[in-house]
Amino acid sequence: MNISRIKMWALAIGFTIASPILSQAQPNADEGKKLYEANNCGSCHALDKKVVGPALRGVHERRSEEWLVQWIRNNKKFRESGDADAIAIYNEYGGAAMNIFENLTPAQVLDIVEYIKTAPAPAAPKTDAPVGPAEPQADPSTKYILLILVVIFGIVLMVLGRVKNTLRRVAAEKDPSEGEFLGDNRKWYLKMLPSKLANMNPTVLAIFITLAVALPGAWYGYKFAITEVGVQKGYAPTQPIAFSHKLHAGELNIDCKYCHSTVEESKSASIPALNTCMNCHKGVQATEKYNGEISPEIKKIYAALDYDPQALPGKEYGNNPKPIRWVRIHNLPDHAYFNHSQHVVVGKLQCQSCHGPVEKMEVVQQWNTLQMGWCIDCHRNTGIDAANNNYYAALHDKAAKDLKKNQNNSQYFGPDGKVKITPAMNGGLECAKCHY
Amino acid sequence: MTKKLNLAVASLVLVFLGTGCVSRGNDPGWEYAPDMYYSKGYEPYNQGDSFTLNPHGMSMRTPVEGTVAVGKSDFHYSLPNTGEGYEAAATQVVTPAGIDQIDTRGKYMYEIYCSPCHGASGNNDGGVFKKVSTLKPAWKGYTDDYIKNLPEGQIYHVLTYGKNNMGSHASVLKPVDRWRVVKYVKLLSQGGNSNAVASNASTMDSTAVAK
Numbered sequence: 001m002n003i004s005r006i007k008m009w010a011l012a013i014g015f016t017i018a019s020p021i022l023s024q025a026q027p028n029a030d031e032g033k034k035l036y037e038a039n040n041c042g043s044c045h046a047l048d049k050k051v052v053g054p055a056l057r058g059v060h061e062r063r064s065e066e067w068l069v070q071w072i073r074n075n076k077k078f079r080e081s082g083d084a085d086a087i088a089i090y091n092e093y094g095g096a097a098m099n100i101f102e103n104l105t106p107a108q109v110l111d112i113v114e115y116i117k118t119a120p121a122p123a124a125p126k127t128d129a130p131v132g133p134a135e136p137q138a139d140p141s142t143k144y145i146l147l148i149l150v151v152i153f154g155i156v157l158m159v160l161g162r163v164k165n166t167l168r169r170v171a172a173e174k175d176p177s178e179g180e181f182l183g184d185n186r187k188w189y190l191k192m193l194p195s196k197l198a199n200m201n202p203t204v205l206a207i208f209i210t211l212a213v214a215l216p217g218a219w220y221g222y223k224f225a226i227t228e229v230g231v232q233k234g235y236a237p238t239q240p241i242a243f244s245h246k247l248h249a250g251e252l253n254i255d256c257k258y259c260h261s262t263v264e265e266s267k268s269a270s271i272p273a274l275n276t277c278m279n280c281h282k283g284v285q286a287t288e289k290y291n292g293e294i295s296p297e298i299k300k301i302y303a304a305l306d307y308d309p310q311a312l313p314g315k316e317y318g319n320n321p322k323p324i325r326w327v328r329i330h331n332l333p334d335h336a337y338f339n340h341s342q343h344v345v346v347g348k349l350q351c352q353s354c355h356g357p358v359e360k361m362e363v364v365q366q367w368n369t370l371q372m373g374w375c376i377d378c379h380r381n382t383g384i385d386a387a388n389n390n391y392y393a394a395l396h397d398k399a400a401k402d403l404k405k406n407q408n409n410s411q412y413f414g415p416d417g418k419v420k421i422t423p424a425m426n427g428g429l430e431c432a433k434c435h436y
Numbered sequence: 437m438t439k440k441l442n443l444a445v446a447s448l449v450l451v452f453l454g455t456g457c458v459s460r461g462n463d464p465g466w467e468y469a470p471d472m473y474y475s476k477g478y479e480p481y482n483q484g485d486s487f488t489l490n491p492h493g494m495s496m497r498t499p500v501e502g503t504v505a506v507g508k509s510d511f512h513y514s515l516p517n518t519g520e521g522y523e524a525a526a527t528q529v530v531t532p533a534g535i536d537q538i539d540t541r542g543k544y545m546y547e548i549y550c551s552p553c554h555g556a557s558g559n560n561d562g563g564v565f566k567k568v569s570t571l572k573p574a575w576k577g578y579t580d581d582y583i584k585n586l587p588e589g590q591i592y593h594v595l596t597y598g599k600n601n602m603g604s605h606a607s608v609l610k611p612v613d614r615w616r617v618v619k620y621v622k623l624l625s626q627g628g629n630s631n632a633v634a635s636n637a638s639t640m641d642s643t644a645v646a647k
Contacts, residue, residue, distance in 0.1 A: 040573060043572050043573055052601060096519060099574045101574070225468075228458055229465070229467065230473060231465070234458070234459050237461070237464075251567070252552065253563040254563065255547070255549075255552065258608070273607050275607050276603075279598070280553075282601060282603055283568070283571045284568050284571065322492060323494060331474065333473050334472060334477070366459075
């Protein structure tokens with residue numbers, strides 16, 4: 001009796017002491033949220049969709065707390081202990097092992113589970129937002145329709161004018177008093193001219209006017225032919241995916257070579273494989289901008305790859321990929337050879353020196369003319385880094401020595417008085433360097 | 437009045453015609469002899485319906501399965517992209533001979549292909565991670581014990597196949613460059629300063645590393 005009473009007292013005291021500790025041990029969702037973020041759980045998991053690992057909502061119903069603690073803290077050891085569920089989920093996700101989080105105490109793991117349990121369900125997609133089809137975009141053909149309309153109206157006006165004149169002439173023949181309205185175009189145009197010109201000999205005037213119109217016209221035509229025909233500077237076609245260089249190269253500061261990776265190896269700078277897009281866009285879906293949906297532009301990548309982001313690892317890629325048909329912007333004629341690796345590796349040129357500030361372009365446009373004169377100017381004026389080029393050292397030394405003997409060649413000397421070796425001096429103006 | 441209108445309309449038409457042939461937007465402008473501008477032969481990355489023999493009309497074809505191009509034998513990697521492959525990489529994949537030192541090429545390649553996410557010194561503070569923090573891995577940076585103790589073979593395996601949110605970089609990094617990057621990552625994980633290799637970066641001879 002006494003003993004049991006002592007036991008009871010002991011229990012009572014024990015509970016009183018332990019109760020604050022016990023109440024502290026209650027899982028705390030706020031604490032769990034902090035831990036969830038601090039340990040970057042979100043890099044592999046989301047609450048409502050599969051990311052790298054499975055969706056987490058309702059995990060406390062699927063697994064016991066004890067199971068979760070063991071799995072989260074050290075899933076490798078847990079699997080090796082032979083737990084069938086642990087091995088099953090590991091195999092279901094293609095053997096992509098979860099990281100080990102032994103830095104978390106079991107209580108902390110339960111905090112995280114509590115956070116997952118109590119996390120608010122995602123807001124239902126806003127129905128008041130305009131869901132209908134997007135604003136119809138200006139069709140490029142409208143420009144041509146307008147142009148055609150203007151031409152048609154012009155012709156109609158001219159025809160009407162003719163008809164009117166004819167009618168007047170007919171009217172004048174019937175009634176001579178209408179004669180002053182006789183449609184004489186020459187007289188009318190002469191009236192438009194300053195009086196001095198109007199009093200000139202008509203033949204001289206005709207020659208004068210012809211020259212005044214024809215010479216500028218010919219000059220304009222010539223300039224147009226050499227600077228516009230076949231020169232695609234400013235060409236900025238709409239691409240099948242609205243990829244923004246401004247965002248990727250500018251804001252995110254991704255090196256050009258990350259995507260155009262063969263630029264140092266090959267003639268072509270390469271259009272990146274979709275694999276390169278997926279290095280980020282496996283995880284980046286810009287859902288926050290599109291009401292919880294995957295961005296329509298990123299969906300195009302997935303569609304081209306036949307990729308299903310919600311499929312289990314190993315089954316994400318289907319069998320029907322279709323390459324994306326990007327529109328070529330920079331086009332050199334067949335008979336001109338240009339090699340990217342030569343210019344980037346040996347010439348140490350920045351991409352921007354030819355392609356312009358691409359990192360500021362939302363839609364890429366051709367920045368330079370790519371005309372031959374433009375190539376030649378650069379070959380004449382750009383200095384070569386001759387000091388660090390052992391292969392041509394002898395050649396450069398000889399050029400420097402020979403040129404000193406002939407001071408008339410001032411164009412070969414830089415502002416420091418030293419010989420400036422340019423590609424032109426290395427044979428960079430030879431026809432067959434580029435045309436063969 | 438009519439004549440003035442005529443003049444105005446005619447000049448408008450001329451202006452329209454003139455601007456119609458200048459290249460801008462979707463319009464490449466006027467071209468003289470387009471059959472000289474656009475190659476009939478296959479250009480890299482061309483795609484056309486006339487290339488009927490190639491899949492999707494592409495000018496490039498994937499190599500025949502099971503073949504290795506001359507000089508590309510180091511592209512062969514036998515471990516599979518599975519959990520077992522990753523485990524096996526720890527012991528079975530070893531740095532090839534000749535890549536035992538950290539060279540400037542490793543730093544150079546790291547700064548192109550890794551730093552957009554992992555940051556210049558491997559602190560997970562690159563532009564992409566800054567903007568999309570959910571992509572960040574569970575470890576804080578390369579100096580984390582996790583990376584410090586990660587076998588080089590496994591880093592190579594991850595570069596080749598990707599892991600979690602990171603994709604495969606096999607199509608942009610040659611095997612030899614992947615190893616140089618692995619070495620540089622290891623240097624950063626030991627707290628190595630990127631300046632250690634930056635000092636001789638200027639002497640980088642790009643022809644020396646071409647392989």
